[in-house]
Amino acid sequence: MSKKRWTIMLILILIISMLSGCGQSTSTVKEQNVLPFDNQKQESxxxxxxxxxxxxxxxxxxxxxxxxxxxxxxxxxxxxxxxxxxxxxxxxxxxxxxxxxxxxxxxxxxxxxxxxxxxxxxxxxxxxxxxxxxxxxxxxxxxxxxxxxxxxxxxxxxxxxxxxxxxxxxxxxxxxxxxxxxxxxxxxxxxxxxxxxxxxxxxxxxxxxxxxxxxxxxxxxxxxxxxxxxxxxxxxxxxxxxxxxxxxxxxxxxxxxxxxxxxxxxxxxxxxxxxxxxxxxxxxxxxxxxxxxxxxxTGDFNQTSKSALKPEQNNGYIGNKNSLKFHRSNCKSLPIEKNRVYIETRDEAIARGFTPCGNCQP
Ligand SMILES: [Zn+2]
Ligand SMILES: [Zn+2]
Missing domain, CATH: 3.60.15.10 (Ribonuclease Z/Hydroxyacylglutathione hydrolase-like)
Structure with a gap:
């Protein structure tokens, strides 16, 4: 290999190692973009x-x-x-x-x-x-x-x-x-x-x-x-x-x-x-x-997506851990995710001590 080629190779290796040294894979950057703020410090x-x-x-x-x-x-x-x-x-x-x-x-x-x-x-x-x-x-x-x-x-x-x-x-x-x-x-x-x-x-x-x-x-x-x-x-x-x-x-x-x-x-x-x-x-x-x-x-701090737990896919009832009310899965006043309990049937909700929501009347 000529001296010139060696020099080009070395420069290339140097560039590649500098890039990977940033410590952020593409997926991390993508995740950050989901967050409300662009928090890469160099772009404050x-x-x-x-x-x-x-x-x-x-x-x-x-x-x-x-x-x-x-x-x-x-x-x-x-x-x-x-x-x-x-x-x-x-x-x-x-x-x-x-x-x-x-x-x-x-x-x-x-x-x-x-x-x-x-x-x-x-x-x-x-x-x-x-x-x-x-x-x-x-x-x-x-x-x-x-x-x-x-x-x-x-x-x-x-x-x-x-x-x-x-x-x-x-x-x-x-x-x-x-x-x-x-x-x-x-x-x-x-x-x-x-x-x-x-x-x-x-x-x-x-x-x-x-x-x-x-x-x-x-x-x-x-x-x-x-x-x-x-x-x-x-x-x-x-x-x-x-x-x-x-x-x-x-x-x-x-x-x-x-x-x-x-x-x-x-x-x-x-x-x-x-x-x-x-x-x-x-x-x-x-x-x-x-x-x-x-x-x-929707929902809790530090969570960027809740789509895996959409209530429509549950088709059952959603209880509130704190108020002990339960709702239809399409009710307008569902509790935030961390306070939810997913319940299959109305009987089960009642048996577990939940009372029906006044709005959706499950
Ligand atoms: Zn006040
Ligand atoms: Zn206030």
Whole structure:
């Protein structure tokens, strides 16, 4: 072999070994693409705004990744979800959080944040100016203190320190509310032509204040207030926001009957397409500044596909481990996967102590 050929061979061998040294087989990359966020670190700048509505049962947790790769977490679900949320963030490539927002002190919103704040470096924390005498809220304050962080006040007109998008609070507009939900920090995100409004548990009173505040309300996506309760999402507010998509975050089979029929009717009448974490699992939206792409994973954290267990293929009944209700396999209020028990016959369901769902009446 000539010297020239040898040199070419050596270069080829070198290139091949460098490529395989990256440690990612094609299949790994494919798997990663199924996940809501593109988490290959060298590509943290995606030129996309990503908003991920994390299925955490009856509670809120929303992860935002800006086009320059900064992360903001809005709420962290209940206390017992803190570990799941932290694991989920890590699985998405989150190493630090530029911003954490606790919309209001109810434990289905701030419960899991203490664990998240202990787990990740955090640059800035925003809370509305109100306290609440609960262990969950105290744990949050202790976690913030433990990291030597200051609390910045979330209120209307405050710009959020986040790079790559415009982010501001459009509520709470006032103070001294009777109802803690109306203290909810409401966030408006703008990226190019696309915009999102995330409302925490803001109810009609806060919605009316936002309507009177002069804030720009028109948006593509509305995370509706208070898990779809009829005390939020009043028709005037929906008209002003005029969203293309609405997201309702609630737990399957929850004790409050969320989402309420009135809310679904209001959104339906306004022609809004509704996504629900109780039905669709974690919902991920990606905006390139002009269009919004939507994906969802039904069910649990860290699971990318549940298609192998589609209820239609079971043809039996589905019980809820927690509520001990059982449903027809096509019921609209099926529990999330991890709470499901598959049962063949109605008699078996009754014998095992399950009671029939009021909606599908199995
Ligand atoms: Zn609340
Ligand atoms: Zn809530």
């Amino acid at each position: 700048k995606t030129n996309q705004l990503e908003v991920c509505f994390i299925d955490c049962g009856q509670g809120d947790a929303i992860l935002i990744k800006t086009p320059v790769g900064e992360y903001m977490l809005v709420d962290g679900g209940k206390v017992e979800e803190g570990k799941n949320i932290s694991d989920f963030l890590r699985s998405q490539g989150v190493e630090q959080l530029a911003v954490v927002v606790g919309t209001h002190p109810h434990s289905d919103h701030i419960g899991g944040l203490a664990e998240v704040i202990k787990t990740f470096p955090v640059q800035k924390v925003y809370l509305p100016r109100v306290t609440h005498n609960t262990a969950a809220f105290e744990a949050l304050l202790n976690a913030i203190k433990g990291k030597n962080l200051k609390i910045s006040t979330a209120r209307q007109g405050v710009e959020i320190s986040l790079s790559g998008v415009e982010a501001r609070f459009i509520a709470p507009v006032g103070e001294g509310y009777d109802n803690l939900n109306n203290y909810s920090a409401v966030i408006r995100l703008d990226y190019g032509d696309n915009s999102f409004i995330l409302t925490g548990d803001a109810e009609e009173f806060s919605e009316k204040e936002m309507l009177g505040s002069g804030e720009k309300l028109n948006a593509d996506v509305l995370k509706v207030g208070h898990h779809g309760s009829s005390s939020s999402t009043c028709p005037d507010f929906v008209r002003a926001v005029s969203p293309q998509y609405a997201v309702i975050m609630c737990g399957a089979d929850n004790d409050y009957g969320h989402p309420h029929r009135e809310t679904l009717t209001t959104l339906d009448t306004a022609g809004v397409k509704v996504y629900r974490t109780d039905l669709h699992g974690t919902i991920n939206m990606k905006s390139d500044g002009q269009n919004i792409n939507i994906n969802n994973t």
